[in-house]
Amino acid sequence: MQQKALGALALFLTFVLLFCSCTGGGEPTENGENSADTGNETVQSLSVSLPYFESDSCNPYFAVSTENRALASLFYAPLYRVNADFAPKAVLAERVDGGGTSYTVTLKTAVFSNGKSVTAADVVYSFNLAKNSAWYGARLANVQSAKAQGNAVVFTLSAPERYFENLLTFPVVQSGSADTADAVPVGSGAFVLSADGTVTENPHSTRGAVQTVRLVHIKDASHLGDALEIGNIDFVFDDFADGNYTRIVAQNTFVTMNNLVYLGMNCTAGALTSAAVRTAIYYAADKDNVAASAYRGCAESAALPFHPAFCKAQGLALGQTAADTARASEILGKIGYNRYDKNGRLTNGQNTLGMTILVNGANGFRLSAAYAVADNLNAAGFSVTVENVSDEVYRARIASGAFTLYLGEVKLGENMSLSPFFGGAASAGADSTLPVFAAYTAFAAGEVSLSDFANAFLDDMPFVPLCYRAGLAAYSRSIAPDFSAAAYDIYGDITLWTAA
Numbered sequence: 341m342q343q344k345a346l347g348a349l350a351l352f353l354t355f356v357l358l359f360c361s362c363t364g365g366g367e368p369t370e371n372g373e374n375s376a377d378t379g380n381e382t383v384q385s386l387s388v389s390l391p392y393f394e395s396d397s398c399n400p401y402f403a404v405s406t407e408n409r410a411l412a413s414l415f416y417a418p419l420y421r422v423n424a425d426f427a428p429k430a431v432l433a434e435r436v437d438g439g440g441t442s443y444t445v446t447l448k449t450a451v452f453s454n455g456k457s458v459t460a461a462d463v464v465y466s467f468n469l470a471k472n473s474a475w476y477g478a479r480l481a482n483v484q485s486a487k488a489q490g491n492a493v494v495f496t497l498s499a500p501e502r503y504f505e506n507l508l509t510f511p512v513v514q515s516g517s518a519d520t521a522d523a524v525p526v527g528s529g530a531f532v533l534s535a536d537g538t539v540t541e542n543p544h545s546t547r548g549a550v551q552t553v554r555l556v557h558i559k560d561a562s563h564l565g566d567a568l569e570i571g572n573i574d575f576v577f578d579d580f581a582d583g584n585y586t587r588i589v590a591q592n593t594f595v596t597m598n599n600l601v602y603l604g605m606n607c608t609a610g611a612l613t614s615a616a617v618r619t620a621i622y623y624a625a626d627k628d629n630v631a632a633s634a635y636r637g638c639a640e641s642a643a644l645p646f647h648p649a650f651c652k653a654q655g656l657a658l659g660q661t662a663a664d665t666a667r668a669s670e671i672l673g674k675i676g677y678n679r680y681d682k683n684g685r686l687t688n689g690q691n692t693l694g695m696t697i698l699v700n701g702a703n704g705f706r707l708s709a710a711y712a713v714a715d716n717l718n719a720a721g722f723s724v725t726v727e728n729v730s731d732e733v734y735r736a737r738i739a740s741g742a743f744t745l746y747l748g749e750v751k752l753g754e755n756m757s758l759s760p761f762f763g764g765a766a767s768a769g770a771d772s773t774l775p776v777f778a779a780y781t782a783f784a785a786g787e788v789s790l791s792d793f794a795n796a797f798l799d800d801m802p803f804v805p806l807c808y809r810a811g812l813a814a815y816s817r818s819i820a821p822d823f824s825a826a827a828y829d830i831y832g833d834i835t836l837w838t839a840a
């Protein structure tokens with residue numbers, strides 16, 4: 341009888357302990373049995389398993405896979421992180437002074453995982469590696485050099501940069517520790533990566549709830565979703581770069597990336613030399629439908645070329661995302677497009693509204709978007725067909741200017757620079773004499789407001805923004821990842837992860 345009573349008491353206590361271990365309404369898991377003291381409160385201790393590829397480098401300056409590059413936020417701290425609203429958040433930087441083409445970044449007091457201080461020389465070393473890398477080099481193209489000056493670093497730019505801090509997201513590593521792809525750099529992140537691939541705690545850094553990280557080798561990227569679903573890993577990010585939506589059975593969140601999908605226009609020939617015609621195209625295009633239907637909800641429509649979440653652009657009631665077919669038709673009628681040529685196309689007597697949207701059909705999303713926009717334009721009086729070509733032909737045609745319209749995508753930097761459209765890689769067909777080009781130069785230099793530039797953009801309409809593409813973050817039921825960072829930082833700040 342006494343044994344039965346003791347057994348019942350033990351069962352009751354076990355139930356109480358299990359109930360008390362649950363937080364946030366989630367179920368108790370193996371990963372949440374222990375607790376970690378963060379200094380202010382006791383939280384559940386988490387162990388997470390993350391994917392990587394053994395065939396790829398774990399050195400952030402040589403890694404090519406999304407998964408291996410994402411690990412940088414665990415092991416290495418940057419000067420700045422960029423929040424989801426594209427506001428800079430200082431990490432190793434104390435402050436930034438200067439402007440124009442010269443900025444000075446003063447460092448906080450910080451140490452690497454081996455206890456040695458983070459110095460300005462380490463930042464310069466890291467910048468040079470970043471500048472010469474494929475991934476970070478594109479972001480830093482406008483930054484010419486970095487020079488140590490006491491406890492600060494002086495950055496020299498080729499041209500003024502409006503939101504310079506947002507470029508300083510490259511990992512800072514100890515000088516001499518990251519010269520080759522096989523090297524395992526020394527960093528100051530929450531965790532330390534060993535040469536054999538094991539991960540240990542950084543004794544000089546805060547870890548938050550995540551106390552243990554295990555790297556799981558994945559042989560094939562196509563198996564990432566399966567690995568999450570069966571519990572081998574805890575987090576997967578799919579950017580749908582191939583233009584196909586893949587469903588993953590797990591907790592998930594859409595994360596809007598900085599990839600702008602747009603309609604490029606040859607502003608130097610035919611009807612498209614008219615800003616009014618280009619504006620009619622803008623109003624005819626249903627950006628909401630492109631995002632919701634052509635991109636199957638994996639995108640967010642854009643009225644302006646800036647990211648919808650961009651903190652500096654909030655409150656700008658300019659442009660629109662829904663189609664306004666009547667307004668587009670009215671604009672065309674007012675400028676003389678009110679009769680038809682022998683081929684049944686609207687003309688003003690000099691130019692017709694017969695056009696072609698060039699698209700690389702290998703990407704399903706973009707092909708669907710091209711057909712959707714063509715339908716929108718035809719409803720407003722244009723005569724538009726879609727020309728589906730190979731990637732090689734697509735690039736050659738755009739480079740040579742042999743197009744009227746094309747469906748494109750460009751990944752912008754976290755500083756929201758539109759320089760690719762104003763003299764850069766996405767400026768094919770642009771007319772550099774348009775006032776919006778001078779307005780953008782003045783905006784980048786801080787001489788005019790974002791609102792002034794936005795108005796100049798809508799007046800000249802050098803291209804039509806359609807939407808910003810989204811990726812899918814899928815994760816196990818036991819964790820609540822950090823999504824406070826911009827999408828380039830897939831894991832965000834792992835010290836902010838909690839139990840679900």
